[in-house]
Every structure is written in structure tokens, then in C-alpha cells.
Amino acid sequence: MKKIKKGDDVIVTTGRDNGKRGTVLRLVADTHVVVEGVNKVKKHERPNPMKNTQGGIVDKEMPLPVSNVALFNPATKKADRVGIKVVDGGKRVRYFKSNGEVIDV
Numbered sequence: 001m002k003k004i005k006k007g008d009d010v011i012v013t014t015g016r017d018n019g020k021r022g023t024v025l026r027l028v029a030d031t032h033v034v035v036e037g038v039n040k041v042k043k044h045e046r047p048n049p050m051k052n053t054q055g056g057i058v059d060k061e062m063p064l065p066v067s068n069v070a071l072f073n074p075a076t077k078k079a080d081r082v083g084i085k086v087v088d089g090g091k092r093v094r095y096f097k098s099n100g101e102v103i104d105v
Contacts, residue, residue, distance in 0.1 A: 001092050003082040004033060009072040011079040012038055012064065021072060025061070032063035039064050075099060 004010065008024045012035065022036040039062045047055030070079035073096050081097040094103040 001084050001094070002027070002030070003084070003094060004066055004069065004071060009074075010035060010069040011072050012068060013070050013079060014068045015039075015064070017064075024069075028063045031066055033066055033069060034061050034063050035069065036061065071096070071103070073098065073101075075101060 004024060004027075006024050006026055010022065010024055010033075012018055012020045012022075017038045020035075020038050022038045025034045025036050027033055040059050041062050042057050043060045045053070045055055045058050047053060071082050072078075073080035075096075076098060082094050082103070083097050084092055084094055086092055087102075095101060096103065
């Protein structure tokens with residue numbers, strides 16, 4: 001089970017976007033995540049008539065290492081570490097380490 005999943009609200013902990021908050025858009029190869037509105041770069045794109053895209057300079061969100069983001073805890077309004085525990089019935093769930101609150105039921 002992964003500690004960070006698509007759709008999670010995360011905070012960037014290191015780098016030039018330190019402190020920014022966003023939603024995980026997708027996971028890239030288990031080690032990187034793309035976060036909405038974070039790690040934006042300007043990319044030069046060629047026009048592609050087959051995809052009906054215009055060329056030029058576009059803003060694009062690039063992947064961040066999973067180790068540079070932490071899950072946002074709405075109870076404490078801070079970044080929090082995540083643990084995994086087994087509940088009754090053998091189901092594995094994620095929980096916040098600071099207060100023990102279960103994230104996904």
C-alpha cells in the first residue's frame with residue numbers, strides 16, 4: 001500500500017516550492033508525484049496538427065519526488081507523517097502518526 005495516493009492533499013516540504021499545498025494529480029513510477037500548481041516550468045512545445053495543439057511556451061507541472069511531499073492533516077492544519085495499520089478484518093488503512101486518525105476507511 002502506498003502512503004500517498006492520487007487525489008490526496010499534500011504539502012511540499014523541501015525545494016523551491018517549500019510550503020505550497022496542492023492535490024496529487026498522478027503518480028509517476030512509484031517514486032515521483034505530480035502535484036497541482038507545484039513545480040511549474042516553462043516548456044517549449046512544437047505544434048502538432050494531429051493533436052490539434054498550438055506550439056509555443058507553455059506552463060507545465062513536473063514530477064516531484066515522493067520524499068519531498070507530506071500529507072496534509074486537516075485536523076492540525078500541518079503536514080503529517082503517514083503510517084499503515086491493519087484493522088479488524090485484515091484490511092490495511094492509512095493513518096496520521098500525530099493523532100492516529102484514519103485517512104481512508
